[in-house]
C-alpha cells in the first residue's frame with residue numbers, strides 16, 4: 001500500500017506514561033482482548049458502560065484526576081505494560097498460521113467485500129448475522145496472519161435503534177454517528193485532502209471518501225459519500241443500511257462493487273483474490289473486467305481472467321431472498337457500460353438474468369455465480385439447498401455436481417467468550433488456548449474442570465444478565481414516557497434462579513418467534529410451574545419495512561405483557577452485539593425455531609455453545625452438524641414438509657414435549673447433595689468440547705484459505 005496519511009482525528013490529552021492508550025483505542029484488537037478492555041474498566045467502570053464500551057469516546061470524556069490516579073498505581077501500570085506488550089507482539093508476530101503454512105504466498109492479498117461489518121456495538125454499521133460474520137471473518141484473518149484487506153460502507157446513520165410501544169409495535173429511530181468518537185481513521189492524500197475516488201452514475205459523478213478501521217492486522221476500508229461535492233441525494237447513499245428504494249440500492253451496490261475496486265487501486269493494492277460475501281458487491285466483476293479490457297483484452301479473455309480469482313459466498317436459501325433488480329434499472333444504470341465491455345445490452349442483462357414468476361429480474365448472486373470459479377454456501381445443508389436452487393445455471397450437471405461447495409460458518413472465539421469463562425479455560429486449557437481453538441485435542445481438557453467451578457461461572461453469568469435486565473428496566477422507567485407494563489416487559493421480574501431460555505434474532509417470519517406460543521395454555525403451564533418455573537427472554541429487530549416481521553414482534557410482546565405469564569417472559573429492546581453477548585453468555589438454553597431448511601447457518605447458537613449454553617433448536621443450518629445426541633436437544637427431525645401448518649404443528653408439539661419431559665426436569669431435578677445439576681453440567685461440557693473447535697472462525701477462515709483462496713491464488717499465478 002502506498003503511504004497515505006492516516007490522521008487520527010482526535011488528540012487525547014493523556015499522561016505520557018499511558019499515552020499509548022490512544023493508539024490502542026484506534027485498533028479494534030481491544031474488542032477481543034479482555035485484558036485491554038479491563039484497563040478502561042479499571043480507570044472508570046461507570047463511564048465505560050455509559051459510552052457503550054467505546055474507548056475513543058471514553059478517552060475523550062474521562063476525567064484527568066482518574067488518569068493521574070492510575071499513573072501512580074503500580075498494579076495498573078503493570079497490567080497496562082503487559083497489554084501493550086501483547087499488542088505489539090500480536091501485530092508484529094512473524095510466526096502466524098498463514099506464514100508458517102503458506103510461506104510462499106506472502107505477497108498475495110485477499111480482498112474481502114461485504115455490505116456490512118459487525119465488529120463492535122460502538123461501530124453500528126451492521127444489521128445482523130451477515131455483518132457479524134464479516135466482522136468475525138476479519139478478526140480471525142488477523143489472528144491467523146492472513147494478508148487481507150476489506151471494503152464496506154460507513155453508514156452515517158448506523159442501523160436503527162429499536163423501541164417497542166405499549167401496544168407492541170416496533171418504533172425505529174435513526175441517529176448520527178459522531179465520527180470523532182468512533183475508532184475510524186480518515187485517510188488523506190498527498191495534499192492533505194481527504195482521500196477520494198469517483199464513480200459515474202447516470203448523469204452525475206459521485207465522490208466517495210475512504211476511511212480506515214484497524215482490525216488487528218487487517219485493514220477495513222469504509223466508503224462514505226457524504227461530501228459537499230455530492231448532491232443531497234447522493235450524500236445520503238451511504239447513510240443507511242438496506243434501503244428499500246431500489247434506485248438507492250443499486251447506486252449503493254455500484255458504489256460498493258465498482259467503487260470498492262477503485263478504492264483499493266487508489267490505495268495501491270493488487271489483490272490476487274476477490275471475495276464477495278453475498279451478492280451485494282457483485283458489480284465488482286464489471287469493474288475488474290473493464291480493467292483488463294483497458295489493458296487490451298477482449299471481453300471473453302477478461303471475464304475468464306476475472307472468474308479465476310473471484311470467490312463468492314451465498315447466504316440465502318430462499319429464491320425470493322436474493323438481492324435483485326428490475327431490468328429497467330439495469331438499463332438505466334449500465335447503458336454506458338455495455339459498449340465499454342464490448343457487450344450488447346442483451347448480453348449484459350444475460351449475466352444476471354433470472355426468470356421469476358412475475359417476469360424477469362437481474363439477480364446479483366447469478367452475476368456472482370457466473371463470474372466466480374470459487375463458490376460456497378455456509379453450511380452442509382445449505383450447500384445442498386444451494387445446489388438445488390442454482391441447478392438451472394448448470395443444467396447439464398447432475399444436481400449434486402453443481403459447482404457450489406460449502407464452508408460452515410463460525411464465530412470469533414475471543415469476541416464472544418465471557419471473561420469469566422475465558423479465565424476458566426485459561427486455567428484448565430492453557431493461557432494460549434485461543435490460539436488453538438480449532439484443535440479438538442485441546443478441548444478434551446474441558447473434562448478436567450471441576451463441576452462446581454464451571455457451575456459457579458454459569459451462575460455468575462446468569463446473575464449478570466438478570467442485573468442487566470433490571471438496570472435496563474430501571475433506566476427506561478426513569479427516562480419516562482413509558483407505560484409501567486413496558487417496564488415490566490423489559491425484565492423487572494427477571495430473577496437468576498429459574499431455568500432461562502434465550503431467543504434472539506431478526507424477526508423474520510421464517511424464524512417463527514411465535515412457535516412457542518402456538519399452544520398458549522400449554523405455554524402458560526410450563527412457564528408458571530410452581531416448582532420448576534421457566535423464563536424466556538426475547539430480543540430482535542424487524543426490518544422497518546417488514547410488516548409481517550413487526551406483527552410477529554407484536555404477537556410476542558402481547559404474550560410478554562400478559563399478566564398470566566407472571567413477568568417471566570421478557571422482551572429486551574434494541575438487540576445489538578452488546579445485548580447478544582449478555583444473552584448468549586447468560587441464559588441456560590438457546591432456542592432457535594427456523595422453518596427448515598431456511599436457516600442457511602445461524603451463528604448465535606455457536607456463541608451460546610462456546611459459553612456453555614445448551615442449544616435447543618431445529619436441525620437446520622449449523623445445528624444439524626453440531627448436534628450429536630447429547631450436547632443439547634433437537635426440535636423436529638429431517639422431515640421435509642410441503643405444508644407450513646403441518647410443519648409448525650409438528651415442531652411445536654415436539655418443542656413442548658421436550659421442554660416438559662426432558663429439559664425442565666433435567667435442570668431442576670437431577671441435583672446432587674451439594675445442589676449441582678451434574679447431568680446438566682455434563683451436557684455443558686459435552687457441548688463446549690464438541691462445538692467449541694468446530695464452529696470457530698479460525699477453522700472457517702482456514703477452510704476458506706485451503707479450499708477457496710488458495711485455488712484462486714494458484715490460478716492467478718498460472719495465467
Ligand SMILES: *Cc1c(COP(=O)(O)O)cnc(C)c1O
Pocket residue numbers: 127128129130132504505506575576577580581601602603604605607
Ligand atoms: C450473532 C448475531 C446475529 C446472528 O445470529 P443468528 O443466529 O444468525 O440469528 C444477529 N445479530 C446479532 C447482534 C448477533 O450478535
